[in-house]
Amino acid sequence: MSEGGTVASDRGQPIKRKLVESDDSDFQEEIPSSKKIRTNLEASASAPKISCKKLHANTATKSLKSVVVDTIDKQQGLKLYDPFFEVEQYFTTRINHNVGNSVISNIKSKLSEKQLTLFSSTCFENFLNIKGYELQCNLIHGLLLREVKQPAPYEMWVRICGKLLKFGLEEFIIVTGLKSTGESDRSKYASFESSLKAKYFTGLNKISKKSVEECFLLKRWEFDEDAVKLAILYFIELFLYNNKSERLVVDSTIYLVDSGLFEDFAWGKDLFHCTIEFLKNKFKSLNTLT
Numbered sequence: 001m002s003e004g005g006t007v008a009s010d011r012g013q014p015i016k017r018k019l020v021e022s023d024d025s026d027f028q029e030e031i032p033s034s035k036k037i038r039t040n041l042e043a044s045a046s047a048p049k050i051s052c053k054k055l056h057a058n059t060a061t062k063s064l065k066s067v068v069v070d071t072i073d074k075q076q077g078l079k080l081y082d083p084f085f086e087v088e089q090y091f092t093t094r095i096n097h098n099v100g101n102s103v104i105s106n107i108k109s110k111l112s113e114k115q116l117t118l119f120s121s122t123c124f125e126n127f128l129n130i131k132g133y134e135l136q137c138n139l140i141h142g143l144l145l146r147e148v149k150q151p152a153p154y155e156m157w158v159r160i161c162g163k164l165l166k167f168g169l170e171e172f173i174i175v176t177g178l179k180s181t182g183e184s185d186r187s188k189y190a191s192f193e194s195s196l197k198a199k200y201f202t203g204l205n206k207i208s209k210k211s212v213e214e215c216f217l218l219k220r221w222e223f224d225e226d227a228v229k230l231a232i233l234y235f236i237e238l239f240l241y242n243n244k245s246e247r248l249v250v251d252s253t254i255y256l257v258d259s260g261l262f263e264d265f266a267w268g269k270d271l272f273h274c275t276i277e278f279l280k281n282k283f284k285s286l287n288t289l290t
Contacts, residue, residue, distance in 0.1 A: 078149040085145050095137035103239040104130050118228045169272050178268030189252035196258035207249045209237045233257045
């Protein structure tokens with residue numbers, strides 16, 4: 001017997017089983033549709049003709065980033081749980097993603113045993129257990145093509161095998177283990193001075209991620225405590241936020257690390273919002289969203 005298969009009844013007649021039997025709130029009941037949506041990845045078009053479907057912006061608030069608001073505003077006319085792409089509009093593309101694979105291994109190799117012990121006592125300790133991973137970009141692309149309209153701006157829902165699957169903050173925290181409660185606005189710390197910046201980035205008005213990477217990899221620190229702080233800054237900028245378009249490190253992040261307040265910061269919430277904005281921006285240039 002396999003999931004989605006059949007079992008024999010007492011009379012020897014096969015009984016159909018449901019494909020998905022779960023009370024997990026992520027799996028919603030199938031929404032009836034006038035069009036049957038195929039789910040295979042083979043249907044693609046090299047130059048898709050995308051219809052101009054737009055979504056009502058009742059759920060948009062002032063706190064939403066522009067890319068999320070744009071996605072909401074430009075999908076009016078779709079009914080709830082309608083797909084943004086029809087099957088005949090599916091397409092393939094080259095996908096590039098900086099996954100930061102070497103960051104964890106670099107931290108392990110550059111820090112001493114004592115420094116690694118100090119790093120392991122922080123809120124990011126679990127990430128040291130990562131031995132390596134492969135990001136399945138084509139899988140993510142396939143899921144994005146199956147996104148449907150839904151009422152929550154900072155969530156993504158997709159239809160897979162007739163079921164609706166939700167990706168929201170809860171799911172993100174389960175996967176990452178990052179803190180999701182408390183302060184999540186780094187801009188509040190932008191005006192604070194940092195001794196870490198003055199000591200290791202002297203003469204730089206603007207600090208790039210490349211500068212942080214070089215400082216850490218070249219082991220420019222003087223004390224164990226500073227080594228761990230630079231490792232944390234390196235981890236945040238080159239691993240957690242490695243795909244943000246900004247190439248500069250904001251002063252507030254350096255202050256959070258230097259002061260120790262990073263332990264109480266809601267990295268999970270902030271990073272989740274960045275992730276959703278990043279994903280929703282992927283198809284923004286296509287005619288669906290223009």
